[in-house]
Amino acid sequence: DGEYEHDFVDNPAEMREDSRIGSVYGHHHVEHFFGRASYRDEQGFADDGIWLIDVAHGEMRQVFSEPSMATAFSSDGEIFYVLGADGVLHALDAHDGDLIETMALVEPGEAGRAAIIVVGDMMYVADPNSGHVLGVHLSHMEIEEEWEVGGAPSSLAFVGVLDSGGSPHAGHDEDEHGHDEGEEHEEDEHEEDEHGHEDEEHEDEGDAHGHHHHHGSEDPHYWFDADLASVAIEAIAEELSHLSPDDANVFSDRLGLYLGEVAAADAEARALIEAVPDHHRLLVTFHDAFAYFARRYGLEIAGFLIEGPEQGISAEAIAELIELIEHEGVETVFHEQQFDSSALDAVAAETGAKRGIIWSQPTEENPTYIGILLGNARAIAEQ
Incomplete structure (x- = not known):
């Protein structure tokens, strides 16, 4: 509730x-x-x-x-x-x-x-x-x-x-479940039917309400950890190879090149942030999207205005963030371009904090994953 x-x-x-x-x-x-x-x-x-x-x-x-x-x-x-x-x-x-x-x-x-x-x-x-x-x-x-x-x-x-x-295991043996082959297929078909109806409901909901960004109890922004992002990138390349077997070699070659670019960007981001003094390692952001980024590069999330974009901004949340910034001596608050900046601008004006920009998703100005990774690192390093 x-x-x-x-x-x-x-x-x-x-x-x-x-x-x-x-x-x-x-x-x-x-x-x-x-x-x-x-x-x-x-x-x-x-x-x-x-x-x-x-x-x-x-x-x-x-x-x-x-x-x-x-x-x-x-x-x-x-x-x-x-x-x-x-x-x-x-x-x-x-x-x-x-x-x-x-x-x-x-x-x-x-x-x-x-x-x-x-x-x-x-x-x-x-x-x-x-x-x-x-x-x-x-x-x-x-x-x-x-x-x-x-x-x-x-x-x-x-x-x-x-x-x-x-x-740790890679999976389960079929015998563990106590089903014969026919029962297992029947169950799979039942699950597929349920999932199909569920997907239709979600599509209808999406058409009615637009894009939602619910965080729930888990943080979905795993891509800010380059190792986890690389796992996802490999999975995407593998699935593309299954969908288009004739192009599998192309996907494999491009996968290797891109993983190398991600690793290089990760190393550059780490080098940039390692030079950041401790008193600039406290992050205040618009919404709670940067825990993986902070954990990977040795930063600390001091606070944020809202947990997820679906939430409204309350006067109480603004007051609490102002108090936190003044108590912790945070010098920069980071806005995200896809959101209205007026509330965070007011926080910055009240506390005297500088205003920076970081990215939690692609924008027209910064449309790539590597650009986001390095853009965030540079913004924090240059504050």
Whole structure:
């Protein structure tokens, strides 16, 4: 119904007065959250450790005091992993934050922060300083696999499914479903019929109401992560090859060229944003479209005016954004050309913030994916 409840959790006495929680991490099997805190210093932002946020009791306490590079929950939510800036992996009990064990994982360096992702019983680590991706078996905290990928890998994505035991699989055997071949075809035909009717309803709705951009509970803007975009690009090329087999070689050749262009644009965007000082890494945008972009390039979403374009702009939302900008010292607010700029112009005028332009979708001025990726990076770098 659009309503939600919230409670304020005050900073505990042992936390710096100027420290704040930025990123928050949760798991559906854990009743509380973990948050990364930071504060401003002469160089920009300084790390103030990882804090356990007990919402039910309105309490916070620090469970990891050192700077960190990356965090992840185990698949079952029982363990919260923190990769320290010193390259040591810390396994914390996800329910109370107590330390379970540690493991020296990577060597720190100047190429960038390592990234981690957990898939089943394995943790995969992208180490930009060695150019390697590691596979760590979490049951005994040992490196079991290692790939030299070159360059400076700094993010990971897993595309696949997990079975009920948490193991990755490419798909399911037909025997698992308990259907014979005839039953399976009958079920497929039934599903196809249902989907066909559903599509017709959606087409009618689209004709009546025009284009909608509902975010729902998931962020659809995955293309701002170049790795995820490349997966989609490969899928498109594969489908085109199925539709036009005679042109498969053409699609394959052009796919290789385009993926190279995307990789080059991604590297250029990363280089541009790496030069951005910490106090310019807080983004305020018109709508909530840039979480993937921020995560990939080491930025932080400070706030936005609306979650999705289907929402109206309220006076309360404008007032809250003005308060956030003044509190955080945000110097630039970013408008998107396809939307009316009057509300964000008013916010900029009230706070004295500069006004920049970034893109969440193609426009006549900036019609390509690579143009959007680089245009956003340049806009943030030049603010």
